[in-house]
Amino acid sequence: MEMLAAVMRGTNQPLSIEKVELAAPKAGEVLVKVLATGVCHSDLNAMEDETTPVPTILGHEGAGIVVEVGPNVKTVKVGDKVALSWVPFCGTCEFCQTGQVNLCESAFGPMFAGTLLDGTSRLSQNGQGIYHNSLLSTFAEYTVVPEMSCVKMPEGMPMAQASLIGCGVATGYGAAVRAAQVKPGSTVAVFGIGGVGVNAIQGARIAGASRIIACDLKAQNLEIARKFGATDVVNVGEVDAAEALKELTGGFGVHYAIDCSGNTMAAQSAWKGTRKGGTTVVVGAFNPKKELALPAGGFHRVGKILKGSFYGDVHPFRDFQAIAQLYLDGKFQLDELVLDRIPLQDINRAVDSFHDPCCVNVGRTVVEFGGEAG
Numbered sequence: 001m002e003m004l005a006a007v008m009r010g011t012n013q014p015l016s017i018e019k020v021e022l023a024a025p026k027a028g029e030v031l032v033k034v035l036a037t038g039v040c041h042s043d044l045n046a047m048e049d050e051t052t053p054v055p056t057i058l059g060h061e062g063a064g065i066v067v068e069v070g071p072n073v074k075t076v077k078v079g080d081k082v083a084l085s086w087v088p089f090c091g092t093c094e095f096c097q098t099g100q101v102n103l104c105e106s107a108f109g110p111m112f113a114g115t116l117l118d119g120t121s122r123l124s125q126n127g128q129g130i131y132h133n134s135l136l137s138t139f140a141e142y143t144v145v146p147e148m149s150c151v152k153m154p155e156g157m158p159m160a161q162a163s164l165i166g167c168g169v170a171t172g173y174g175a176a177v178r179a180a181q182v183k184p185g186s187t188v189a190v191f192g193i194g195g196v197g198v199n200a201i202q203g204a205r206i207a208g209a210s211r212i213i214a215c216d217l218k219a220q221n222l223e224i225a226r227k228f229g230a231t232d233v234v235n236v237g238e239v240d241a242a243e244a245l246k247e248l249t250g251g252f253g254v255h256y257a258i259d260c261s262g263n264t265m266a267a268q269s270a271w272k273g274t275r276k277g278g279t280t281v282v283v284g285a286f287n288p289k290k291e292l293a294l295p296a297g298g299f300h301r302v303g304k305i306l307k308g309s310f311y312g313d314v315h316p317f318r319d320f321q322a323i324a325q326l327y328l329d330g331k332f333q334l335d336e337l338v339l340d341r342i343p344l345q346d347i348n349r350a351v352d353s354f355h356d357p358c359c360v361n362v363g364r365t366v367v368e369f370g371g372e373a374g
């Protein structure tokens with residue numbers, strides 16, 4: 001079928017709105033009419049990265065309606081409204097079998113190769129192949145995705161809000177609820193208040209934390225953190241964050257610290273500000289050239305856990321639906337994350353906004369297709 005898509009043709013070039021061909025779904029694949037897609041900072045990173053295979057169609061935060069299913073698809077049917085996950089899983093490897101579907105390796109080869117799970121593409125133009133991105137390529141009117149990327153949404157879930165669940169929302173929520181396993185009445189610090197951090201705050205709030213301490217360099221971000229449930233804020237540019245956390249928690253430090261910043265210095269502060277027996281979770285991606293240094297003295301005596309978490313340890317089929325239901329019940333803030341709604345033709349405007357130093361990195365511009373996004 002023919003459709004409109006925003007095509008990335010080269011590094012540091014604006015996306016180009018073009019007609020492209022999309023082939024029918026094969027076994028285990030689903031054709032989704034995209035109704036809404038978030039424009040993420042990771043899309044800009046891909047546009048600036050010379051290793052991104054081109055031409056490609058970016059976009060990994062999406063929601064839409066199932067219009068066709070390939071052979072052997074069991075979990076969704078035509079007419080289902082779905083939110084998309086950019087970490088599909090095989091269900092059969094050792095990691096999947098032990099419930100760690102976020103660690104399934106099946107997605108990574110195709111993700112870097114720019115294909116679907118079988119190593120081929122459904123996208124083309126005049127007989128020339130176009131690469132997929134994150135196995136989703138949602139900057140298009142339609143997309144063919146793995147069945148395991150499609151999570152059915154509850155009745156009444158608006159699509160713009162649903163489109164955001166699969167990236168920073170799930171990662172932040174999962175960091176608190178799944179990776180840290182925040183307990184009711186506990187204290188939680190969240191470092192790095194961006195698209196992941198505010199949702200870690202929301203996860204901690206929903207898990208029943210009594211105190212949620214937002215830690216960031218920007219006063220503006222700390223104010224935003226309060227709107228999502230932070231009870232206290234620490235400006236890490238003004239005070240020693242670890243000491244501030246101890247002061248706020250009777251000298252012990254927090255039960256859980258979650259670092260969403262991708263900054264090794266912040267992760268060190270998170271670790272130092274975590275109390276004995278507590279847990280520090282790192283979800284931000286560090287610069288691979290850096291090393292994370294922790295104080296060695298007394299390490300064995302404090303009984304602390306340091307845990308790296310990919311995708312917030314979420315299981316999409318369990319956690320995406322839980323987040324959507326929490327939203328519908330008025331317990332999870334997603335409306336506040338939809339900053340603007342634009343048509344596909346204006347997508348470069350959303351990408352350009354990331355270059356604005358005043359740009360608030362919490363929430364998204366959402367591209368909507370047609371009038372059904374709701």
Ligand SMILES: [Zn+2]
Binds near residue numbers: 040041042167
């Ligand atoms: Zn994203």
Ligand SMILES: [Zn+2]
Binds near residue numbers: 090094
């Ligand atoms: Zn697997």
